[in-house]
Amino acid sequence: MSLDHARAKPHDRLAAALEGDLARVGTLIRERMASEAAPRIPQVTAHLIDAGGKRLRPMLVLAAARMMGFEGSYHIHLAVAVEFIHTATLLHDDVVDDSKQRRGRPTANLLWDNMSSVLVGDYLFARAFQLMVEPGSLRVLDILANASATISEGEVLQLVVARDLSATEETYLRVIRGKTAALFSAATQAGGVIAGASADQEEALREYGDALGIAFQIVDDLLDIEGTDAIGKNRGDDLREGKLTLPVIRAIARADEEERAFWTRTVGRGQVEAEDVERARAIMEAHGALDSTRAEAGMWVARAKAALERLPAHPLREMLADLADYVVAREV
Amino acid sequence: MSLDHARAKPHDRLAAALEGDLARVGTLIRERMASEAAPRIPQVTAHLIDAGGKRLRPMLVLAAARMMGFEGSYHIHLAVAVEFIHTATLLHDDVVDDSKQRRGRPTANLLWDNMSSVLVGDYLFARAFQLMVEPGSLRVLDILANASATISEGEVLQLVVARDLSATEETYLRVIRGKTAALFSAATQAGGVIAGASADQEEALREYGDALGIAFQIVDDLLDIEGTDAIGKNRGDDLREGKLTLPVIRAIARADEEERAFWTRTVGRGQVEAEDVERARAIMEAHGALDSTRAEAGMWVARAKAALERLPAHPLREMLADLADYVVAREV
Numbered sequence: 001m002s003l004d005h006a007r008a009k010p011h012d013r014l015a016a017a018l019e020g021d022l023a024r025v026g027t028l029i030r031e032r033m034a035s036e037a038a039p040r041i042p043q044v045t046a047h048l049i050d051a052g053g054k055r056l057r058p059m060l061v062l063a064a065a066r067m068m069g070f071e072g073s074y075h076i077h078l079a080v081a082v083e084f085i086h087t088a089t090l091l092h093d094d095v096v097d098d099s100k101q102r103r104g105r106p107t108a109n110l111l112w113d114n115m116s117s118v119l120v121g122d123y124l125f126a127r128a129f130q131l132m133v134e135p136g137s138l139r140v141l142d143i144l145a146n147a148s149a150t151i152s153e154g155e156v157l158q159l160v161v162a163r164d165l166s167a168t169e170e171t172y173l174r175v176i177r178g179k180t181a182a183l184f185s186a187a188t189q190a191g192g193v194i195a196g197a198s199a200d201q202e203e204a205l206r207e208y209g210d211a212l213g214i215a216f217q218i219v220d221d222l223l224d225i226e227g228t229d230a231i232g233k234n235r236g237d238d239l240r241e242g243k244l245t246l247p248v249i250r251a252i253a254r255a256d257e258e259e260r261a262f263w264t265r266t267v268g269r270g271q272v273e274a275e276d277v278e279r280a281r282a283i284m285e286a287h288g289a290l291d292s293t294r295a296e297a298g299m300w301v302a303r304a305k306a307a308l309e310r311l312p313a314h315p316l317r318e319m320l321a322d323l324a325d326y327v328v329a330r331e332v
Numbered sequence: 333m334s335l336d337h338a339r340a341k342p343h344d345r346l347a348a349a350l351e352g353d354l355a356r357v358g359t360l361i362r363e364r365m366a367s368e369a370a371p372r373i374p375q376v377t378a379h380l381i382d383a384g385g386k387r388l389r390p391m392l393v394l395a396a397a398r399m400m401g402f403e404g405s406y407h408i409h410l411a412v413a414v415e416f417i418h419t420a421t422l423l424h425d426d427v428v429d430d431s432k433q434r435r436g437r438p439t440a441n442l443l444w445d446n447m448s449s450v451l452v453g454d455y456l457f458a459r460a461f462q463l464m465v466e467p468g469s470l471r472v473l474d475i476l477a478n479a480s481a482t483i484s485e486g487e488v489l490q491l492v493v494a495r496d497l498s499a500t501e502e503t504y505l506r507v508i509r510g511k512t513a514a515l516f517s518a519a520t521q522a523g524g525v526i527a528g529a530s531a532d533q534e535e536a537l538r539e540y541g542d543a544l545g546i547a548f549q550i551v552d553d554l555l556d557i558e559g560t561d562a563i564g565k566n567r568g569d570d571l572r573e574g575k576l577t578l579p580v581i582r583a584i585a586r587a588d589e590e591e592r593a594f595w596t597r598t599v600g601r602g603q604v605e606a607e608d609v610e611r612a613r614a615i616m617e618a619h620g621a622l623d624s625t626r627a628e629a630g631m632w633v634a635r636a637k638a639a640l641e642r643l644p645a646h647p648l649r650e651m652l653a654d655l656a657d658y659v660v661a662r663e664v
Contacts, residue, residue, distance in 0.1 A: 037506055038488040092454060096447040115428040118450055119488045122424060122457070126480035129461060133474045141473065142465045148458035156370040156451045174369055 010322035014059055017319060021062045021076065022055065028080045032127055044108045044120040048087055053103065057082045057187050060212075060320075064191025064205050067316040074135040074194050081144065082187045084128040089151055089183075091121035096159065097241060101234065140190045147186035154178010163242035163268050165252055172246050173214070180220075181213025188212075204310040208320065211304035216327045218297040221245035225281050226290060236277035242267050246296060248280075250289040259283055297328050342654035346391055349651060353394045353408065354387065360412045364459055376440050376452040380419055385435065389414045389519050392544075392652075396523025396537050399648040406467040406526050413476065414519045416460040421483055421515075423453035428491065429573060433566065472522045479518035486510010495574035495600050497584055504578050505546070512552075513545025520544075536642040540652065543636035548659045550629040553577035557613050558622065568609035574599050578628065580612075582621040591615055629660050 008016070015022060029049060035041040058079035065075035093099070094107040095114045101107060109117040125148070132141050158175045161167040188209035192202045224238045225247060238245055244267065252263050266272050266280065284290050304324040308317055340348070347354060361381060367373040390411035397407035425431070426439040427446045433439060441449040457480070464473050490507045493499040520541035524534045556570045557579060570577055576599065584595050598604050598612065616622050636656040640649055 035485050035488070037485045037510070038492060040488050040492050041485065089454075092450050095450055114446070115491050116488065118424050118428055119484050119491065122421075122453075123481060123484035123488065125454070125457060126477055126484055129473070129477040130481060133470060133477050136470045138465060138468045138470065141461070145458055145461040145465050149455060149462060152451050152455035152458055153367050153369045153373065156367070156372050156448065156455065159447050159451065160370060160372050178369070 010326040014319045018062045024076045025079045060187040061191040063316045064188040065195045067314045068195035068197045070195035077131045081128040081131040084124040088121040088124040091117040139193050143186050143190045147182040150178050150182040167244040176217040180217040181210045184213030185209030204307045207307035208304050211300045215297045215300035240272045247284045247289040247293040251284045251287050254287040342658040346651045350394045356408045357411045392519040393523040395648045396520040397527045399646045400527035400529045402527035409463045413460040413463040416456040420453040420456040423449040475518050475522045479514045482510050482514040499576040508549040512549040513542045516545030517541030536639045539639035540636050543632045547629045547632035572604045579616045579621040579625040583616045583619050586619040
């Protein structure tokens, strides 16, 4: 892969630096998503995996391990395990949210059915654990088992507080730490663990992943409001699903009586008309909720980069810092 | 617990022999199903766990470990992990089958919603892995990760072959090995592993669990046809769901033209009237499909007991042998 490094996006630069490892990840994914007994499994998995997610999480594992000097091959297993856990949660999320589109394509639950999505997700989760058990690091298993529990907790919490106008910023942070940051931080921390990082380095890697994941999800939630209708995203989905994202929580906190009625009808009761998406955006903007949310994401990016400072200098470390900046600057 | 041992059912005798361990299992279940972040999790879990399943799988772990001389406390963790994996699959199965009743009570997906069942199942699965990682046996993790993958494969296979009249007995065996026997055999094998069983003893324990699980599921499928409408079961559910169970496969293999039309309409197309359940039973009986299926279950019980013979004599070994007999003799 030849890249104009100065102009390429941080994500692509990282992919180029990890090119050989990523190819091995791709091969192992193919190998382990197979099921002789039930060909539906690789079909459903391939549908999602071929749609070309950004492979962000596997790259975090690879970058953390390589940057800390890892020379073995377990990082490939670990990267695939993390991607499988992520894919499993996407399959289950699409069932839970009754989603029709993901990455610009119809979702698996729409193409096949909810049952296949639930069961293939379970299969991938089990395969992830098999992958981690093979080379045998109990510390890594511990980190990923904890992350998996935290992910489900975050998702259940999100479900429970949906349409609840009294949800707090603290709850929001807990939800996104679970649904997104837990796997990011497990990926970077585990990458360090297999490379023999010191306790402080391991903690720095964990903090980087945690802060990056939180920033990433805050921006994802912002893009649902401010973004263009890019392929694979439907602006306003969160509003329709009654998700209490940070700008919504902040706008509700500053709402006058009329606005409160608007939030109660839309977020609270799920009565969302086409024009409400724009109205919601306008209200948030008027209260500065979008700017302050973007600033919040920026603060987490700063924390992510500060954590990296505690790690040895390395070209990959600089790429991870650029990646953090990009997470907030991105428009899709 | 005081029991008339001669008259008590094998299952209850086993529970009495393992009384102390089972109490510790109960305590650890309570402790680990908690979630500070999302109280919905213990609510959903308690609904299912309090409904009082037979705790058969945890007992298999405990009996195998104790019988092989285990003196530590990891068997408690392992028993809870196995029960959590089982509970997770029940939650997901009820979503997949759109079930309304389980163990005589409304299912969690009916009381809450499908989303909660999917996510709480994921949570319990992650908690199971945490439990197994804690005391740290990679061999045990390997066994349970493999079992979890096999369970999902079996469930997907069942889904794919539903309503397919050309399904074979080999496919049926593969489905029930996955959906039921995989966790039974993982439970007995892992119990032996932590007790330091020899390779041959470990294999004997695995074979016992495998054969017991297969016999158990064959009888479960028979009870759906022959059983009374006992609390918590609706006779004919399998027929309505288009499941290709062994007696159905055997009856189809011997069907005349009219019967074939009947199977095509009911199993194949899902048009099942109230009187069809009885008609299906009558056709199976006429072809000896019920008797031959019961004989098949008996053969697996014999295999289960033969495997036990390769293990050292122990009172628990005799109880496990009685349990195998009971699995076929039971009427609910």
